Amino acid sequence: MSELPLIAVTDSASCPRPLPKQIERLAKLTELRPQSVILRAKSLDKAAYRTLALQAQQSCEAAGIALILHSDWQLARKLGIQNLHLPLALLRQLPACERTYFIRLSTPVHSVEEAIEAQALGATMLIAGHIYTTQCKASLAPRGLGFLQAVCNAVCLPVYAIGGIGFDATQHAELQANGARGACVMSAYMRL
Secondary structure, eight states, rough: OOOOEEEOOOOGGGGOHHHHHHHHHHHHHHHTOOOOOEOOOTSSSSSHHHHHHHHHHHHHHHOOOOEESOOHHHHHHTTTTOOEEHHHHHHHHSSHHHHTTTTTEEEESSSSSHHHHHHHHOEEEEEEOOOOOOOTTTSSSOOOHHHHHHHHHSSSOOEEEEESOSHHHHHHHHHHHOOEEEEEEOOOHHHH
């Protein structure tokens, strides 16, 4: 197994069990244990997401895994969570005085221009994708390793790759060779 740091991205659509149970499973992993979990649950309303976030916070804290909330910066502040993932459109709207609260502020990027803009907006980490073919975006061609390398060369931030990434050491070596500091894994983690 490679030493590439991994972030698990939750997805209730591809998970055979409720997300709180899956996060508990991820927290108990040894070899494939993620360094962080992005709590993505787009289908939930605010109240249900808050409940999920509280459950995930407890599991992640007990296991020493960083929990990254998705989109809801106000909830992150209320829960004392300093890791946040925002779509670029929401990062643009986040007040500058709020950006400094977050130790980790990540955003997805799909071009070099977006990467440069996200860095200027105060992002501390970028998620570039999608790199490989993935069922999540079956109708879109992957951007590939050349795109990943271009993004990594354009910014001073750590860049994590996403899209079609599993637990393959050869794939991880390709990502590292093209500048990735880590990778985000969704489907493979949700099916464990």
